[in-house]
Amino acid sequence: MVPLVLGIETSCDETGIGIVRDGVLLADAVASSVDQHARFGGVVPEVASRAHLEAMVPTVQRALATAGVALRDLDAVAVTSGPGLAGALLVGVAAAKAYALALDVPLYGVNHLAAHVAVDVLEHGPLPEPAIALLVSGGHSSLLLVEDVTRTLQPLGQTVDDAAGEAFDKVARLLGLGFPGGPAVDRQARDGDPAAIAFPRSMLADPSYDVSFSGLKTAVARWLEKHEGQVPVADVCASFQEAVVDVLTAKAVRACRDHGIDHLLVGGGVAANSRLRALAEERCAQAGIRLRVPRPGQCTDNGAMVAALGDRLVAAGIAPSPLDLPADSAMPVELVVA
Amino acid sequence: MLVLVLDTSTPAVSAGLVRVDGGEGAVAVLAERVVVDGRRHGELLAVGVREVLAAGVPDAVVVGVGPGPFTGLRVGIMTAAAFGDARGLPVLGVCSLDGLAGPGTAVVTDARRKEVYWAVYDAAGDRVDGPHVTVPAVAQEAAAGLRVVGDGAQLYGFATEPEPRYPAVARLAEVAVRRHAAGLPALPLTPLYLRRPDAVEPGAGKKVTA
Numbered sequence: 001m002v003p004l005v006l007g008i009e010t011s012c013d014e015t016g017i018g019i020v021r022d023g024v025l026l027a028d029a030v031a032s033s034v035d036q037h038a039r040f041g042g043v044v045p046e047v048a049s050r051a052h053l054e055a056m057v058p059t060v061q062r063a064l065a066t067a068g069v070a071l072r073d074l075d076a077v078a079v080t081s082g083p084g085l086a087g088a089l090l091v092g093v094a095a096a097k098a099y100a101l102a103l104d105v106p107l108y109g110v111n112h113l114a115a116h117v118a119v120d121v122l123e124h125g126p127l128p129e130p131a132i133a134l135l136v137s138g139g140h141s142s143l144l145l146v147e148d149v150t151r152t153l154q155p156l157g158q159t160v161d162d163a164a165g166e167a168f169d170k171v172a173r174l175l176g177l178g179f180p181g182g183p184a185v186d187r188q189a190r191d192g193d194p195a196a197i198a199f200p201r202s203m204l205a206d207p208s209y210d211v212s213f214s215g216l217k218t219a220v221a222r223w224l225e226k227h228e229g230q231v232p233v234a235d236v237c238a239s240f241q242e243a244v245v246d247v248l249t250a251k252a253v254r255a256c257r258d259h260g261i262d263h264l265l266v267g268g269g270v271a272a273n274s275r276l277r278a279l280a281e282e283r284c285a286q287a288g289i290r291l292r293v294p295r296p297g298q299c300t301d302n303g304a305m306v307a308a309l310g311d312r313l314v315a316a317g318i319a320p321s322p323l324d325l326p327a328d329s330a331m332p333v334e335l336v337v338a
Numbered sequence: 339m340l341v342l343v344l345d346t347s348t349p350a351v352s353a354g355l356v357r358v359d360g361g362e363g364a365v366a367v368l369a370e371r372v373v374v375d376g377r378r379h380g381e382l383l384a385v386g387v388r389e390v391l392a393a394g395v396p397d398a399v400v401v402g403v404g405p406g407p408f409t410g411l412r413v414g415i416m417t418a419a420a421f422g423d424a425r426g427l428p429v430l431g432v433c434s435l436d437g438l439a440g441p442g443t444a445v446v447t448d449a450r451r452k453e454v455y456w457a458v459y460d461a462a463g464d465r466v467d468g469p470h471v472t473v474p475a476v477a478q479e480a481a482a483g484l485r486v487v488g489d490g491a492q493l494y495g496f497a498t499e500p501e502p503r504y505p506a507v508a509r510l511a512e513v514a515v516r517r518h519a520a521g522l523p524a525l526p527l528t529p530l531y532l533r534r535p536d537a538v539e540p541g542a543g544k545k546v547t548a
C-alpha cells in the first residue's frame with residue numbers, strides 16, 4: 001500500500017497544509033497572514049501565531065477536500081519543527097502531534113530547509129544526489145550539500161547578517177514599495193538597467209561560501225540619500241537585485257565546481273525572483289550544471305514541501321519523531337528529522 | 339460520557355480523562371496527568387494525552403481557553419481542536435478559571451508582569467465577575483470576605499487556602515458539560531486574550547490628548 005502523508009508548515013506567516021502520496025501532490029492549501037503583517041512592515045510573531053491557530057483546522061479540511069481523502073486515510077503526519085519563529089512553530093507542532101495521536105499514525109518533525117529541497121521532487125521527480133542546494137528567502141540564505149535529503153544536509157555557507165529576502169524587504173521599504181518587498185522589487189526591476197548603479201558585491205571574492213547583504217542594503221540607502229531629484233526606482237531595483245543574484249549564483253556555481261557536483265537546486269521564496277532564475281540558468285548552462293528550480297508557487301513556504309519530505313522519509317524507512325518533539329526555532333540543518 | 343480534558347493556562351500542563359454522568363452530572367476522573375513546567379507545554383501535553391487515553395475512548399474534548407500566557411494556551415487549544423477534528427468529536431472551550439472555582443470563591447492566577455487573572459463566583463458557584471487582568475490589589479479587594487484560591491493569590495499572599503493552585507480537569511469537565519446541557523454556548527477555540535498584543539505599528543506616534 002502506498003502511504004498518504006499530511007504535511008504541516010507554520011514556521012513563518014503561512015499556514016500550509018500539503019497532502020502527498022508517493023511523490024504526487026494531491027493538495028496544497030495555504031492560508032497566509034501576510035496582509036495582517038503588511039502594516040507593520042514585517043512579520044510580527046504574535047500575529048502569525050494567532051493566525052496559525054485560527055487557520056489550522058479549516059486549512060486542513062480544505063486540503064482534504066481538494067485531495068478527496070479523509071483524515072482516517074492518512075498514514076503519517078509531517079510537520080516543520082524548525083527552524084523558524086518559535087511561537088509559530090509551536091502551533092503547527094501541537095496540531096501535528098494531535099492529528100498523529102488521534103489517528104494513531106507516525107509523526108515526523110522535519111527541518112524546514114530540507115523540506116525546501118524535497119519539494120522539487122513533486123515537479124521534477126527524484127532528486128539527483130549529491131546536489132548543491134541554494135535556499136534563499138526572508139528567513140534564510142544557505143548553500144547546502146545534499147547527499148541524502150532524508151538523512152542530513154551539510155551546510156557550506158550562509159548569510160553572515162541579513163537573509164536575501166530581508167534585503168529585498170528593506171530596499172522595498174526605502175523606496176516605498178510595500179511589504180513583502182521581493183515581488184515588488186522584481187516587478188520594478190524589469191523596466192530598469194541592472195548596470196545603472198554599481199552597488200557592492202559583498203564577499204564575492206571571499207573564499208568561503210558565506211554571503212552578506214547588510215552592506216548592500218546600506219549602500220542603497222546611502223545612494224538614495226545622496227541622490228538629488230526624482231529617484232530612478234526601476235534602475236535602483238534592477239541594480240540592487242543584480243548585486244544580490246550575482247553573488248548568490250556565483251557562489252552556488254563555485255560550490256558545484258569545487259565539489260564536482262553537476263546538479264544545482266534553487267529554492268525558498270527568493271527563488272521566485274525572475275532575475276535569480278534567469279541568471280542561475282545562464283551560469284549553470286555555461287558551467288555544464290543541471291539547474292532545478294521549483295515553480296514559483298512551490299518556492300515559497302507551503303505544506304506541500306513538508307508532505308513531500310515526509311513522503312520520502314516514510315519511503316526510506318526513517319524512524320519517526322517522539323511525541324515530546326520540541327519546536328526548535330534554531331534547528332540545525334544537519335538534522336532532517338528531530 | 340467520557341471527556342478528554344486539557345488545560346495549559348498555567349504552569350501546570352494538564353490532561354485528563356473524565357467520566358461525566360448525564361443525569362446528575364456526577365464526575366469521576368479515570369486518568370489524569372499533570373506536570374508543572376510552564377516552559378514545556380508543547381513538549382509535555384501530547385505525551386499526557388496519550389497516557390490518559392489508555393483509560394478509555396473520549397466522546398468529547400474540553401479545553402481551558404484561559405486566561406493565561408498565550409504561548410501555552412495556543413498549545414492546549416490547538417491540540418484540542420486538532421484532536422477533535424481527527425476523531426470527529428465536539429470540542430468545548432471553557433474559562434480556565436472555572437476549573438478552580440467553588441461556591442463563594444475568588445480565583446486568582448498569575449498573569450506575570452506583576453498582574454493577575456481573576457474571577458469571582460457566587461454561592462451557587464457561578465461566575466459573576468471576570469475574567470479580568472489587573473494588578474493584584476484590585477483582585478484582592480474584589481476577593482474580600484471570599485474563599486480565595488489559585489497560584490496568583492498564593493504568589494501575592496492573599497490566598498485563604500493552599501489548594502487548588504491550578505485548574506482541575508474534573509471541574510473543567512463538569513462546567514463544560516453542565517453549560518452544554520443547559521444550552522449555553524461553549525467558548526470559542528481562541529485564547530482569552532485579555533491583554534492587547536505587544537506589536538506596535540511603526541510610525542504610529544503617541545497621541546497627546548488633554
Ligand SMILES: [Zn+2]
Nearest residue numbers: 137268269301
Ligand atoms: Zn522557507
